[in-house]
Amino acid sequence: xxxxxxxxxxxxxxRRFCIGLGLALLSLIHGxxxxxxxxxxxxxxxxxxxxxxxxxxxSEELRSHHYIEEHKDRRKWEIATGxxxxxxxxxxxxxxxxxxxxxxxxxxADPTTLQHQFGDKHLxxxxxxxxxxxxLPRETRSKVFEVWLKYNMQVYKSDGELLADxxxxxxxxxxxxxxxxDEAAMNAAxxxxxxxxxxxxxINFSEIPELKQWLELNDA
Amino acid sequence: xxNAIARNISSLTCLLLLNACASVTIDEYQAADATLQGxxxxxxxxxxxxxxxxxxxxxxxxxxxxxxxxxxxxxxEQEFVDQLYPWFEPRMAPMRVNRLSLYKAKPQVDxxxxxxxxxxxxWVDGNTRTTSKSGSIGCAVGVxxxxxxxxxxxxxxxxxxxxxxxxxxxxxxxxxxxxxEGTSYMPAVVVPVPxxxxxxxxxxxxxxxxxxxxxxxxx
Numbered sequence: 001x002x003x004x005x006x007x008x009x010x011x012x013x014x015r016r017f018c019i020g021l022g023l024a025l026l027s028l029i030h031g032x033x034x035x036x037x038x039x040x041x042x043x044x045x046x047x048x049x050x051x052x053x054x055x056x057x058x059s060e061e062l063r064s065h066h067y068i069e070e071h072k073d074r075r076k077w078e079i080a081t082g083x084x085x086x087x088x089x090x091x092x093x094x095x096x097x098x099x100x101x102x103x104x105x106x107x108x109a110d111p112t113t114l115q116h117q118f119g120d121k122h123l124x125x126x127x128x129x130x131x132x133x134x135x136l137p138r139e140t141r142s143k144v145f146e147v148w149l150k151y152n153m154q155v156y157k158s159d160g161e162l163l164a165d166x167x168x169x170x171x172x173x174x175x176x177x178x179x180x181x182d183e184a185a186m187n188a189a190x191x192x193x194x195x196x197x198x199x200x201x202x203i204n205f206s207e208i209p210e211l212k213q214w215l216e217l218n219d220a
Numbered sequence: 221x222x223n224a225i226a227r228n229i230s231s232l233t234c235l236l237l238l239n240a241c242a243s244v245t246i247d248e249y250q251a252a253d254a255t256l257q258g259x260x261x262x263x264x265x266x267x268x269x270x271x272x273x274x275x276x277x278x279x280x281x282x283x284x285x286x287x288x289x290x291x292x293x294x295x296x297e298q299e300f301v302d303q304l305y306p307w308f309e310p311r312m313a314p315m316r317v318n319r320l321s322l323y324k325a326k327p328q329v330d331x332x333x334x335x336x337x338x339x340x341x342x343w344v345d346g347n348t349r350t351t352s353k354s355g356s357i358g359c360a361v362g363v364x365x366x367x368x369x370x371x372x373x374x375x376x377x378x379x380x381x382x383x384x385x386x387x388x389x390x391x392x393x394x395x396x397x398x399x400x401e402g403t404s405y406m407p408a409v410v411v412p413v414p415x416x417x418x419x420x421x422x423x424x425x426x427x428x429x430x431x432x433x434x435x436x437x438x439x
Contacts, residue, residue, distance in 0.1 A: 013363055016363055042305075043302040043303070043305040044305070045305055045306055046303075046304060046305060046306075046307065046328050046329060046332060047306075047328070048328065173274070175268075175274070175276075175277050176276060176277050176278060195305075195306075195309060196309060196310070196311060198305070198306055199305070199306030199309040199311055199312050200311065202306050203306060203312065
């Protein structure tokens with residue numbers, strides 16, 4: 001009888017130990033990888049809109065952008081930025097122009113439709129994310145995450161001719177990582193980076209030489 | 221038995237209520253009177269242009285709360301920065317008071333600032349950092365239970381400087397610096413007991429109190 005009770009007690013302890021070990025292993029595995037769908041909301045810039053008609057085209061590559069960390073020495077991160085990119089440009093770009101058209105026509109693929117629909121005095125903005133980089137608190141020995149963005153901004157005329165092509169970079173870091181999960185802190189850094197990008201574009205957009213010249217010619 | 225448990229709980233509570241000490245030094249320079257008239261408001265902003273550090277948003281929030289009240293209305297930092305986007309983002313924010321004239325020259329920016337009745341902008345620059353750490357705490361969990369044992373301490377230092385800008389006259393009205401430091405302790409006997417020096421909080425209180433005195437015109 002005593003032997004049977006001892007056996008049952010041992011089984012209970014073993015079961016508890018196995019559950020505890022399983023949970024510990026699960027948390028270890030979870031801690032080795034991070035996954036994030038970046039989201040954010042952005043304020044409308046307080047700038048004088050340009051006297052022109054424009055629309056934007058976002059490639060499938062931009063819409064479905066998914067960063068996957070492949071470096072062996074780094075923790076595995078998977079960051080989906082397609083949604084936040086579209087959200088950001090949909091907030092920023094319309095505020096830069098007096099007339100904004102919601103038309104997703106690719107100036108490279110279909111210039112005829114573009115010209116037919118909007119005439120000659122229309123521009124199409126085509127942003128492309130060239131590079132996405134980040135650093136983690138463990139790498140920088142600070143509490144914050146840092147994100148760098150590099151965009152290739154292209155502006156096309158309605159006949160499909162490339163008018164302006166330039167590179168713009170942006171930087172963001174987590175304002176405060178206190179009591180935040182890794183994913184929330186990374187998302188905060190990405191939002192700050194996009195805000196920086198918006199500041200850069202909204203102030204300097206009209207100063208791009210080719211654009212400035214085109215605006216002056218078409219304003220006359 | 222019950223008395224022993226009650227004694228232990230009250231000792232633990234007393235320990236938790238004890239804060240480790242922090243010292244604060246406040247310096248003030250005031251060029252002119254900066255009291256608020258009528259519906260004029262103040263905004264407290266943090267400097268975030270440096271790659272090495274940035275002024276913590278929770279310190280800015282703390283200073284704003286310390287100043288506001290009575291006839292002093294404070295506009296929240298995030299609300300102000302969003303309404304004036306992108307002119308007060310880190311890459312665009314004015315670094316010198318005479319740059320405010322550029323904002324006056326932009327009608328849409330000036331109108332927005334005027335609509336918020338902003339009279340004074342308080343720029344806070346600095347941060348709180350841990351300068352040293354020592355000790356160690358080890359924790360273990362087993363089938364029968366778990367706990368921690370050890371002792372840890374860390375020293376923190378805060379350096380902040382607040383500059384008061386008059387938006388209406390493009391003038392620097394004054395500067396206040398707050399330096400604070402303190403050591404926090406964490407003894408652990410089964411349960412870790414934090415004894416925090418609250419360095420950043422003390423720096424905030426020092427800055428906030430001085431700013432409130434300046435804006436309310438009391439010495």
